[in-house]
Every structure is written in C-alpha cells, then in structure tokens.
Amino acid sequence: MIEKTRRFIEHCDRTSEEIMVPSVVVSEYLTTFSPTQVAQQVQEFHRRFFVAPLDAAAGALAAQLANAVRTNGLNVGERHVLKSDCYIIATAIVHGADAIVTGNVAEFRSLTGGRIKVLDIPDVPTQLNMRTRSWRCTFGIAILGWRMMQAKFG
C-alpha cells in the first residue's frame, strides 16, 4: 500500500496531475494534531493543494446522495461514515474532480450513483527512489485527482 501510494504520487508529479483535498478530509486528517500543529498543517494544505470546501452546493448534493442511499435501501455502513463519504463525494463532484482515488473503492462506488469515477490507487511502475519516512503522513488522506484519465492508469 505504501509503495503503491508513493509511486502514484510520483506519477502525479510526472504527469502534472493536481490533487484536490476536500475540507472534510482535511478535518479527518487533523484530528491527531495539537492546535499549534493544526494551524501549520492547515496553512500547508491551503498553500499546496486546492482544499475544496463543503459549500452550499456540495451540502445540497451530499443530501441527495444520502437520500438516494435511503431510497434504494443500500447497505453502506454506519451513519457517520456514510455522511462523511457523501460529503467527500459531493465536494469532488461540485468542484469538478475527474475521479476519486481511494483505498475504499467499493463503498465509494456504491454511493456515487455513477456521477464520478472511483478508482483504487493505481499500480504505477517504479521510476524514482524516494525516502519512505516523508510519506508516513499521507496514508490517512483520501486524495482526488484532477485529470486522472483512465487511459493513463489502465
């Protein structure tokens, strides 16, 4: 998983992919930090990523997704997890992400209703050799690719 994610991020750089991080994901990630660290992390996120907010449009779409789950009787986990995932999916759609990249493909795919691609972390061949330690912080973060074309990742 670590190697796969590392190679994928390297691939994003090689192919000039940009990463969108929904604000809900930032919130989940920050739960392990002290208030001082939170401020620093938030600053870095905003400087280096497009942190897409859960705005009025995303909130409205998230409600539609959650209602669709209830209407269709899907069995997709506990309520708080479902809500978070609907927020993430809605944020991605409203802000124009091309795909959601996640280690939890099945659940996300069941929630999207076909509105956006959901991809597992692509298995990209190794090209660069980078330190592992720097990557420790990345694996709790769901990442969304801007231009993650199917052709590129097979």
Add this chain to the structure above:
Amino acid sequence: MTKAEKQFRLDILGPRPQDVPARDLADFIQKFDAAVRAELAPVSSEDSLREPADAELDVLAFRYSSSWSETADEPTISLVAISEGSDRLHFAVAPRAIPAVARISRSLASQDFTLLTRTAWQALHDMSQVTKRRAWGVRLCKNAALSIEEATVPIGGEVPAPDELPAITGTTVIRARVIRAGGAKPRAELRVPNRSSLLYVDVSEADAKFLGQRLYEHVVLEGVATWDPETWAVREFSVTRVTQYHPGRVADAFRALAEVSGGAWDQVDASEFVRKSGADRIDLRRHDGPDIGGRA
C-alpha cells in the same frame, strides 16, 4: 427468473407501420432509454466490489467529463423484437434496470413524476415531445413479474416538463484557469469545472494585474457563487479575494506536511492504519462484525 420474464413491451399507438420513420423511432427509444438510465439505482456494495469494465466506467462518467467516451456502454434495455408491424417493441431489460422501468411505469400510470429523478422526468418529457409531434401514443404494457404497471401516454398527450429548480447561492472557493484578465473595466475570463463556456467575473485592478501574471495557470478564488442545481456548474461568481494558491510538486507537498507534523506519524504503522481503517468500514458495511470503533 426466466429470460421471457425479463422483457417488457412498449406499444406505439396510432401510426401504420409505413408511417413510422426509423429516425423518430430511434429518437423515441433513445429518450426512453435515457429515462431508464437516469433512474438506475446506485450499485450496491456487493456489486461494486467487482472491478467494473472500462466500458462501465465510461458510462458512469460521461456526464461529468466530455473527454470520456460515451460510446462504450452496457445496455440497460435492448430492443429484441418488433411485432405487429412496427408498433410493438419488445425490450430485454438488464436486471439492474428492472426497478427503474417499474418506477417509470408507476409514475406514468399515476401521473406522479415526482417519483422519478428530474433527469428521468425530463427524458420522459422529451420522449413525449417526439410522440406528440408525430401524433403517436405510447402504452407500456403490464408485466406483473417485473412489477411493471400498464401506463399510457394518449395520442397527442405529453408528459409535463419538470419545474425549473431554483439556483443555489453561497460562499465558496473555486479553482479556475485564467484565460484573460484586464480591460478598461477590469474583468477576468476563467475556465471553471462543470461548465462548458467561459466564466466572466469582475475583479479589482490589483486582482486583474495578479491574474494577468497567471495566464493559462490555475488559480483559486474566494467569492460568492450561484450554481445550477442539476449540473453543479457555476452560473455566476463574484470574486472577493484571490488566494496565494501555488501548487508545486505533490511529493513536495506531502513532504512539507510530514515536516510540520512534528513526528506525529513516526510511530504510526501506515499499513496497519490503512488496514484497520479498511476493516472498520467492511465490518460496518456487513453489519455483522464487531464494533472496532469509528473511522480513524
């Protein structure tokens, strides 16, 4: 369920076979198919555990990315036979689409189109425009095994169009590509997601100068947006602030996050973290595993 039971029948009322242009018949079928597709339920967790074919991904994605192919799709309904001239159309229906066809039949029979998604409702309206123009009627024949009710759009009748939804307005940030900035009255021309045409926004002189230096790059703007509630395209946007967003290498960004994390992740076994997080979700989805806590 037998193969025969997975079929339903649509009758075109009124015309003689020789009076049915193939083009209009295809148009009619395409619009009914669009209504069915718009009513498809999200795939269940069990279904979604399998890897979808590339073709399926294309189908799922086309509304949001025009660059993805629309041609390679899986059939939801397929015309398998035509009887009694050209007015009785027999369709095979994919198991996943059966509830959609049943729901469409219920809404047509009861004239309650709020049972449907707006996209499906609009597609049925469009279908009825084809039949009205040709002075046709349509009868969806009952199939109890599929819970399909008999429903008729009479000759000359139509499915009403859905009311237009009010737009959604609120504060947000948008990521946009700068196409042009400047002018006597400072404005910016932006390419934004979910919208085929360019977006024009008024900006301050200072922001116009800044944006002028970022031509053909992506910027992030704070402001107030009005969205189309169906396509989620930004209809209007007024800029309040241009942010200092400057994306670099993704690898560098993650490295920077690691450096300001103060070693918070040093003791975390990343594989175990992800494994536990994934196991948590799978157990929750099945509703039969132990409660191992909330999401990490």
